[in-house]
Amino acid sequence: MARPTRPTASLLIAPIVFVVALVVGLQAMLALDERPADPDLQVAPDALPPLSSEVVRCERERPDTEPAQREAERLVTGARVSSATVVACPQVFDSRRITFVGEVVGDVLHRDDGAWVQVNDDAYALDVGPLPAHDDLQGTNSGLQVWLPDDLLDGIQPGRPGRRGDVVEVDGVLVRADPQDAGGMTLRADRLRVRAEAVDVEVPVDPAQVVLAAIACAVAVGIWVIHRREDA
Amino acid sequence: MFLRPDGRDLRIIGFYLGKIAMALALMMALPAILAVVLREWDAAVALVSGAGIAAAIWQAAEWRLHTRASLTWAHGTVVVALAWLLGSLLAAVPLFLSGHFGDFLDAWFEAMSGLTTSGLSVVNDLDHLSYSMNFYRHLTHFAGGQGIVIVALALFSGGGASIGTLYVAEGRDERIVPSVVRTARFIYLIATAYLVAGTIALTASLWAAGIGGWRGLWHAINLFFAAFDTGGFSPASSSIGYYHSAGVEAVLAVLMVAGTMSFALHYALWSGRRGELLRNIEVRTLALTLAGFSLLALYGLVRSGTFETTGGLLRKGLFTLLSAHSGTGFAVNNGTLFVTDWGVLAPAAVVAVMALGGMAGSTAGGIKALRIGLTTKGLLREVRRLLQPESAVTVATYHSGKRRIITPPVLIAATTILLLYILTYLAGALVGLLYGTWDVTEAIFESVSAAANVGLSVGITSPTMPRGLQFTYIVQMWLGRLEFMAAFAMVGYGVSLLGSRR
Numbered sequence: 001m002a003r004p005t006r007p008t009a010s011l012l013i014a015p016i017v018f019v020v021a022l023v024v025g026l027q028a029m030l031a032l033d034e035r036p037a038d039p040d041l042q043v044a045p046d047a048l049p050p051l052s053s054e055v056v057r058c059e060r061e062r063p064d065t066e067p068a069q070r071e072a073e074r075l076v077t078g079a080r081v082s083s084a085t086v087v088a089c090p091q092v093f094d095s096r097r098i099t100f101v102g103e104v105v106g107d108v109l110h111r112d113d114g115a116w117v118q119v120n121d122d123a124y125a126l127d128v129g130p131l132p133a134h135d136d137l138q139g140t141n142s143g144l145q146v147w148l149p150d151d152l153l154d155g156i157q158p159g160r161p162g163r164r165g166d167v168v169e170v171d172g173v174l175v176r177a178d179p180q181d182a183g184g185m186t187l188r189a190d191r192l193r194v195r196a197e198a199v200d201v202e203v204p205v206d207p208a209q210v211v212l213a214a215i216a217c218a219v220a221v222g223i224w225v226i227h228r229r230e231d232a
Numbered sequence: 233m234f235l236r237p238d239g240r241d242l243r244i245i246g247f248y249l250g251k252i253a254m255a256l257a258l259m260m261a262l263p264a265i266l267a268v269v270l271r272e273w274d275a276a277v278a279l280v281s282g283a284g285i286a287a288a289i290w291q292a293a294e295w296r297l298h299t300r301a302s303l304t305w306a307h308g309t310v311v312v313a314l315a316w317l318l319g320s321l322l323a324a325v326p327l328f329l330s331g332h333f334g335d336f337l338d339a340w341f342e343a344m345s346g347l348t349t350s351g352l353s354v355v356n357d358l359d360h361l362s363y364s365m366n367f368y369r370h371l372t373h374f375a376g377g378q379g380i381v382i383v384a385l386a387l388f389s390g391g392g393a394s395i396g397t398l399y400v401a402e403g404r405d406e407r408i409v410p411s412v413v414r415t416a417r418f419i420y421l422i423a424t425a426y427l428v429a430g431t432i433a434l435t436a437s438l439w440a441a442g443i444g445g446w447r448g449l450w451h452a453i454n455l456f457f458a459a460f461d462t463g464g465f466s467p468a469s470s471s472i473g474y475y476h477s478a479g480v481e482a483v484l485a486v487l488m489v490a491g492t493m494s495f496a497l498h499y500a501l502w503s504g505r506r507g508e509l510l511r512n513i514e515v516r517t518l519a520l521t522l523a524g525f526s527l528l529a530l531y532g533l534v535r536s537g538t539f540e541t542t543g544g545l546l547r548k549g550l551f552t553l554l555s556a557h558s559g560t561g562f563a564v565n566n567g568t569l570f571v572t573d574w575g576v577l578a579p580a581a582v583v584a585v586m587a588l589g590g591m592a593g594s595t596a597g598g599i600k601a602l603r604i605g606l607t608t609k610g611l612l613r614e615v616r617r618l619l620q621p622e623s624a625v626t627v628a629t630y631h632s633g634k635r636r637i638i639t640p641p642v643l644i645a646a647t648t649i650l651l652l653y654i655l656t657y658l659a660g661a662l663v664g665l666l667y668g669t670w671d672v673t674e675a676i677f678e679s680v681s682a683a684a685n686v687g688l689s690v691g692i693t694s695p696t697m698p699r700g701l702q703f704t705y706i707v708q709m710w711l712g713r714l715e716f717m718a719a720f721a722m723v724g725y726g727v728s729l730l731g732s733r734r
Contacts (some may be wrong), residue, residue, distance in 0.1 A: 002402055010731070011242040020320060024337045028327055040304070060536045061575040087568045094315060105359040109442035116442075116476045118468065120359060130360035132274065132331030137356045139695050141469035161272070161362045169448055176573070181476050183544020183625070184565065203362075209277045216284025223291035230295075 029187035029208050030135070037136040037159045041129025044166050048101050049080040058089035083121050086174060090185060100187055101126070101169045102143050103193060105159040114149040116181075117158065119168065124157045130164050133201045146170055146187045147180070157198035167196035237306075237729045241299050245314065250293020252315045256322050257286035259366065259375045267364035275362040278329035286322045306725060313722035316710055320344040322384050323372055330365045332356045334695055337702060344706050346372030348713040351464020351561035351594050352705065354695045358469045363450060369465050370454040376713075377491075377595035378423050379416070398642055415495075422498050423460070423521040426490055430456045433483045441477035455480075459487035462596045464561025464687030471563040472551075481551050484562060492518070492558035492590030495626025496633055511707020513541075513630040514591040517605035518557070525581040526553045532577025542568045549578070557585035559596035561687025570690050571674060579690075583677050586686045589655060597712045599686025603646040605630060610643040652716045656683045656708055663704045664692065 053228025073092055080099040103125030109116040120143035128136045148156070148170075172189035180186070260283035264533045269278035303311065320343040326337035338354045346369055355361065355369070374720015435451035443451055454467045468474040472481060490498075497515070500508035509515055530549050539545040548564050555562045558634065570579045613628035620626060628638040636642075660679030664670055670678075670692055678692040682705040711719055 003539075008239040008242060011239055011246060012729070015246070018289075022325075023321075026325065027336055030328070030331075044673065046503060056664050057572060058537070059572055061577075087566045088572055090569065090573050107443045107447065111442065118359075118470055119470070121359075122355045124360060131357040132360075132362075135331065137332075137334050138696065140354075140358060141357060141359045143470070145470065145473065159360060161360055161366075164360075177538065177540050177544055179541045179544060182478065182547040183539040183541065184473055184476065184548070185569070201360075203272075203279055205273045206329075209274075209281055212329075213277050213281040213284055216281055216288055220284055220287035220291050223288065224297050227291065227295040 029212065030206075033135075033206055033208060035134045035204075037128035037134040038201075041164060041201070043101075043126045047195060048169065049099055051080045051082060051101075052085065055082075055088045057084050058091060060091070062209050080169075085140045086144065087185070090176045092206070093174045096174055097171065098174050098187070099169065100144060100146070100172050101167065103159050103167050104156055104165045105141075105143070108153065108156055108158060110153075114147055115153055117146050117148055117156070119143050119187075120169065122158075125159075125164070125167060128161075130159065130201050133203055137159045143182070144174075144187050145184060146172070146189050147178075148189050148192065152189060152192040159198065162201055162203055164196075164201055166194050166198045167194050169193045237725060238732070240301075242729075243308065244299055244301050244303065245310055247293050247297040247299050248311045249305070249314060250290045251298065252311075252319055253286045253293065253322060255375070256319055257283045257290060258275055258477050259323070259371060259495065260286065260326055262688070263368035263371060264369055265365045267362070267620075270363055272362045272364050275326075275330060275364045278326040279364065279368065281329055282322065282326035285325055289322070293295065306721070307589070309718045309721040310725045313718040315715060316347065316713060318343075320347050320706075320710075323347060326365070326368060327355075330361070331667065332358075332361055332365070337699060338695060341706055342369065343372060343685070344709050346370075346375035346463070346465065348685050348709045349373050349377045349461050349463040349559070349597070350682060350685040350709045351458065351711075352682060352689060352693045352709075353465060353687075354693060354697070354702070356695050367450070367454060370457040370463070370467075373461040373463030373465060374457040377457075377463065378419060379625035397518075418499060418502075419495050420500070422495065426460050426487065427456060430483070430487050433486075437477060437479035437483050438475070441475050441480055443475075453642060455484060456487065459484045459560060459562070460491045460595075462488065462491040462559040462561075462594070462685075464555075466562065470566070473564045481547065481564070485551065485554055488554055488558040488560045488562075491560065492594050492596040494591040494593035496593050497591065500633065502540060505586065508631075508633070511631040513605040513609075513632055514601040517608075521585065521604065522553065522557050524648055525557070525585045526550055529553050529578040529581035532575050532581060535577065536573075536575025538573055538575060538578070552582060553585055556582045556686060556688055557588065557590065559586075559590050559598055559684060561681065563688060567689045567691045570677070570688075576673070579677060581672065582688065583680050586680045586684050586688065589684050597683075598686055599650050599684075600633065603650050606638060606643060606646040607650055610638055610647070615637065616685040647716075649715055653683065653712070656711055660704055660708050663701055666667075667698055669702060678705075679708065683712040685709060685712045 086093050092116060094230070099120065100119065102119040102121035104117050105120050106118050120141050122140035122142045124130050124141065128134060128138060157166045170187065170189040171191040172187050175186045175188055177183045178186035260279050264276055264279035264283060266552050267279055269675050287583065297521050320340060323343035323346065324339035327333055327342050333342065334356065335337040341354050431452045434455055435449050436453050438448040452466050457463060458465050472484065494514065497512060530545060533539055533545055539548065551564050570582070587598055588604055589597025589600050592600040592602040593683060609628045609630055613626050613646060617626040630633050630638060657680045658675065660683055661672070661675040664675030664679060665672060674690045674692060677690050681688050
């Protein structure tokens with residue numbers, strides 16, 4: 001007996017068309033509602049120490065690492081450095097005094113005589129403010145783990161969903177393999193200044209997404225009702 | 233002779249894919265409830281949108297494609313291969329709508345990485361991602377790791393016996409008990425037991441580490457999903473280094489070991505057969521490879537002077553090796569440091585254990601200890617055979633639940649998959665090298681991490697990575713999870729389908 005082949009084309013094409021339409025539609029929906037970053041969330045660059053953001057990468061046990069290290073030495077001037085600069089050539093910054101600026105995020109992990117905090121110096125911390133309040137995407141987070149003694153912890157507000165945390169300027173000594181953190185890289189701070197207070201960030205609901213959710217749920221329920229009626 | 237699929241076959245495949253969409257809708261509903269409780273309305277709308285679309289597909293399949301036909305082996309294999317593609321596309325919808333992904337490809341990458349328990353991430357500004365959406369990311373590990381495809385089909389399709397074949401299609405090796413439904417129940421029993429015990433232990437250690445209240449519980453549940461399902465996502469951008477806690481790392485280490493154990497081994501231990509732990513070929517292989525490569529990594533770290541104290545060397549070094557070997561991908565240091573501060577030998581050891589992977593029939597990826605053990609034993613048997621008289625009969629055996637003989641088909645299957653993994657690792661690395669941005673070490677590291685579903689990164693994987701490389705890693709994660717055969721069968725099925733239409 002010959003097997004039916006007529007529905008094959010529609011069964012093949014329909015899901016492909018659906019997936020393409022879904023992806024294009026979603027992409028278009030978000031593109032139509034581009035939200036710029038809030039300039040009020042930018043930490044005034046003039047108020048911060050000048051940043052040496054140059055990245056020189058040194059790799060241990062590689063033949064070309066010594067020239068790179070020598071090149072990186074000139075970045076160590078006690079001036080402000082970025083986390084990217086530090087992790088690119090950690091040996092050069094080991095036991096050196098640096099200045100670091102960033103947003104305290106997550107939790108203040110209290111221990112004896114102080115606390116661990118994560119301080120991010122990415123664009124969301126300093127330039128454009130947290131997502132998803134805007135659509136100015138700037139990549140992943142980056143930062144350093146900072147040890148703050150008790151006397152520097154007063155009233156620190158970390159950033160979380162819906163809140164840009166305190167932006168702080170910390171001075172301290174970078175310990176590449178900190179014995180207090182089982183060999184983790186730590187900036188052991190001895191001075192802290194809050195450069196921008198924590199601020200709640202409004203996360204608006206996209207009306208187009210509300211419509212999408214309503215339509216999707218209505219279609220699911222509608223098909224279910226039709227199906228039940230047909231079965232009855 | 234090849235089967236010539238037609239509309240009836242597509243109908244069956246479509247109907248069963250609808251069941252997967254239903255499971256995904258349920259998976260999105262849970263974090264949607266959390267979003268409502270936490271008043272994260274933007275995340276709630278995104279998650280409800282995703283759940284609604286998945287539910288609509290499920291209902292459409294029930295309405296237009298309903299069939300009482302059972303799945304054949306060929307149908308099942310294609311359903312499994314397609315389910316991971318369809319599932320990851322649907323799971324990407326809420327992620328994309330969250331506003332933390334540049335385009336749909338990014339969101340699809342994240343969803344594929346979550347469901348395949350890989351753990352590579354391209355999320356923008358993770359540290360401000362809403363609690364419910366972050367929970368959803370981790371939940372994809374649990375759903376994918378605990379076999380959402382198998383469970384959805386086994387529990388909601390009424391075709392338990394025929395669905396048993398899907399276990400192999402999904403690279404899960406074999407059923408633990410004769411009934412698939414009972415196997416699925418056992419897997420969830422084990423997972424629930426570990427969920428309760430693991431979450432309590434993690435919550436306690438997180439509270440001790442300084443994350444109190446409900447946030448400690450939230451971190452604990454997310455970390456449990458990522459550790460037990462050997463996933464590797466973490467709630468904070470600095471991964472496990474964020475917690476600065478030996479207690480947290482110790483609990484996670486136990487969960488990673490539990491996650492990389494096959495469910496068959498869990499069943500043996502559950503049944504009181506503790507001797508299996510000493511005799512099982514996979515346990516022995518894993519113990520040997522972990523010990524050997526750990527020593528190599530520690531020697532490399534000492535030689536390069538990365539750590540200055542023994543405590544740091546052991547804690548950071550061994551945790552990273554265990555994380556890599558189990559296929560989890562938790563990091564205790566910035567990924568760039570693997571290149572800039574770990575020397576050359578230790579990262580090589582990390583790559584090696586990532587490539588080897590955990591046990592077959594677990595959520596871990598990679599070549600798997602069973603295949604390594606079988607190939608090694610097969611090789612030794614050949615050497616022994618050469619040293620014995622021609623008339624001597626050489627038999628090699630291994631223990632996995634019971635004593636088994638290594639037959640040529642078993643050996644060929646093991647070495648074939650081993651070879652396919654190695655080719656996939658190399659292919660991904662080659663694509664990485666084509667961009668001319670990274671050196672060979674970095675390209676191999678990242679490629680192995682993707683194809684072995686691990687998740688450690690030296691920094692190549694990011695929202696700004698080239699689209700072509702991103703797509704390559706998506707395919708690698710998919711192939712690695714399916715262990716190739718189901719994907720190949722799907723392609724073959726497609727070719728047959730097109731051929732039958734001519």
